[in-house]
């Protein structure tokens with residue numbers, strides 16, 4: 001990853017994980033938007049997908065600005081995830097599964113905000129993370145509303161589909177592989193819940 005003799009910032013792995021995770025989430029959500037019969041859900045999915053792609057690009061750019069290169073990583077579960085979300089024969093309800101706000105993501109945002117306040121990041125990266133977190137929270141709220149509508153339209157029917165980690169959780173889980181030990185406990189719970 002290192003392109004120069006510059007000292008690597010401790011948070012380079014985080015920026016890398018966010019960029020990879022967000023870019024992947026953008027692909028999943030757009031693929032789902034392309035096949036859903038629900039125009040309102042499609043609209044929300046496209047908006048959030050555009051944000052995710054943008055987060056993927058901007059964090060890749062930030063890594064370059066710091067003098068390094070994005071290390072592309074493919075999540076081994078991405079093919080399965082994409083196959084499910086792009087399948088028009090799988091209902092939206094089943095795709096939504098038990099997706100909901102999860103504590104690992106909330107903890108990650110709180111932890112990152114604390115580190116921003118403590119001056120752990122350079123000023124531009126801190127700005128970027130602040131903007132990113134605000135958009136993620138807003139995207140989460142919009143997705144929740146859209147998912148609740150789908151659930152309501154289906155008469156509050158419980159889905160038998162296993163809980164899948166949300167697109168945002170995907171990005172956070174990617175951080176685990178880069179050694180975010182503080183998050184490991186909550187992430188372990190998240191992974192278990194998704195099985």
Ligand SMILES: [Fe+2]
Pocket residue numbers: 022025052055136167168171
């Ligand atoms: Fe995201």
